[in-house]
Amino acid sequence: MAFLLLMSRALCRILLTAAAFAALVVTPAHASSTQLQTFEAPRDLLDPATRPAALDQIDSLGTHALRVVLYWRSVAPSATSRTKPTVDLTDPANYAWGEYDALLAAAKDRGWPVLLTVSGPVPKWATKSRKDYVTYPSAKEFQTFMTALGRHYADQVSIWSVWNEPNHPDFLMPQYTKKGHHPVSGKTYRRLFLAAWRGLRASGNGRDPLLMGETAPRGTGKVVAPLAFLRQALCLDSSYRRARTCANLPADGYAHHSYSTREGPFFVPPNRDDVTMGVLRRLTRALDLAARAGAVRSRMPLYLDEFGVQSYPDKLLGVPLAKQAEYYAISEKLAYDNPRVLSFSQYLLRDDPKNSKGSGGGILAQSAFPGFESGLEMANGRRKPAYDGYRLPLTVTERGSRSAVIWGRVRPATAATSVTIQYRDKGGWRTLRTLQTAANGTFATSAERRDGRRWRVLWTAPDGTAHHGASTRAYPKV
Incomplete structure (x- = not known):
């Protein structure tokens, strides 16, 4: 096919998909008419050897938008050092963007919008004690990083989002106080979100949609439950009354990872601060109460930008292969019927290998498969029923x-x-x-x-x- 024809079609798709993503920041009466599907496959898409084939597979399955998580530590200069580098950290040239550049460029070439989640772990020099990569990240340094990031990917990111699962200790610490075991991560997150907002404005991307949340679905002794985290990030007490000294957060939407359990999408967690697929109304109600208190915009839309159904061979956390396809289709229908949900997702094209590192702790520590088995293919590439089920739910x-x-x-x-x-x-x-x-x-x-x-x-x-x-x-x- 002629080069000019290809370029014309690519430009047309870029304009259409950019317009579609822009439309998502305004809550429609029925979100299903504009609800976007995103795909996340970091192992396949960040590897130059597998990226082209993975993009072609995702395309053939009918998804034309990506969610990408960019870890600050992975691109920062001197990330393992306790000493902050003496370079201009607002200059994108001082970062090693690596395969992120190639992936975002490939998405742009296809006209696919990208939802970019910027997250910890962070450089050691950007933490309070400079002893690890997740404890008390510096909001000031994060603002500087977001400025560089915004300048570098200005025309390649459609929606920005702040921090992957900030209520989980793998990505942000501390989650609880040592004395009394009270949640504390929401306060740190609030500072990070505002820093990201200021950084994007400084980069010239202040009008781009910016999401808050990205919360994990259930609380534990180590993970703060998502609604408890939300209230703290928005300076709300348990009755959703706001502290007078706390301004609203300028978020355009709330991102959440609505994973359920092997009991299926209708599972109802006993902890009312947990939010899985079957109880999204808990989250929309909390956001509505927060809006009534003046903490966020009214009718805050939801972005379910990380979701999947775990399957066999993990028999501790997963379901039989046939049920994986059934549960995913039901979950998609629940999302489709919810007018507040503006995007839904699939996490993983191919299962993580058995020897991959998982989130650690809790029930995962008991599993022989510490990664995720939520792919449409098994780790060896064999297609599950969910592969065809995803194309035709x-x-x-x-x-x-x-x-x-x-x-x-x-x-x-x-x-x-x-x-x-x-x-x-x-x-x-x-x-x-x-x-x-x-x-x-x-x-x-x-x-x-x-x-x-x-x-x-x-x-x-x-x-x-x-x-x-x-x-x-x-x-x-x-």
């Missing part, structure tokens, strides 16, 4: 004793397309009906329900390739 919800509601999506669709719904009882697959999707690839219908019946979608791509999604059973309405 399908949910079947029981409605009474004899009927069911069917919802699904053709993710690669860029316009209305034709899909066929099939079912199977004891024999082979039979066709229920063929129907047209909406322009965004979604469809809905109803059918008779029988115990033990399985369902799937068939779709033929424009190039003639026939795809079928993972099979699913009917689930009760919750």
Whole structure:
């Protein structure tokens, strides 16, 4: 194909996707119409040997936006030294951007928007005691770093976000006070967020969307529960009353990692400060109360920018392979139906290797797989049912004793397309009906329900390739 035609199409896609991301910062009446899907695959995308093929796979699965976590320590000069380097740290030329440059450039070439989460671990010289990489990071130094970062990636980042899981000790310390075991990480995070906001303004990117949060879903003795963290970061007490001396945070949205457990997406954590996929209303209610107190903007949108379903071979934390596809589709439907959710995500293309380093501590310490097994492929590259299920997610919800509601999506669709719904009882697959999707690839219908019946979608791509999604059973309405 001619070079000029390729450039014309790439420019057109850049303009369209940039406009789509810009639209996400205004909360629409129905977020599902503009809800964006992001993909995160750091192991595959930051390796030059695997990046091209991984991008092609993600493209073929119908996702055209990335979430990238950039760790300050990974690019900073003299990161392992206790002595701050004597260079201009607002100058991007003094950092080693490495494969981040290549990845963001590749995304730009494809016209894909990037949600960039800037996070610790940090350089040793940027911490209070200069003994580790996560304890009391300097807000002043972070502001300087964000200024350099904003200057370097000004036209390659669509949305900025501050700190990956700041309520988790792997990324920010301390989480609790030594005496009394009271949460403290929210206070540190507040200073870091405001520093990032000032740094982006200094870099000329002050009008770019900036997200707060990026919180892990559940609290432990080491991890602060997300709503407890939120209240502290916003200077709110347990009744969501704000301290008079505390100004509002200029955040454009709240990012959250809404992982559930192997019990599935409808799991309800007993701790009311935890927020998993099935209880997003806890988070929206907390944000609404915070807005009523003047701590944040009203109707703060949600960005579920890290999510996945753990599967076998990890039998401690994961679910059987067939259930992984079912649980992900249900989770996507929950996100799609929530008007506050402006983006949903998939974490990992390929599972982490068995010998990878996980988050450490807690139940993960008991697992033979300390990394994440939430990929669409196993660590050896073998595709799981979730691979086809991700391209063609399908949910079947029981409605009474004899009927069911069917919802699904053709993710690669860029316009209305034709899909066929099939079912199977004891024999082979039979066709229920063929129907047209909406322009965004979604469809809905109803059918008779029988115990033990399985369902799937068939779709033929424009190039003639026939795809079928993972099979699913009917689930009760919750």
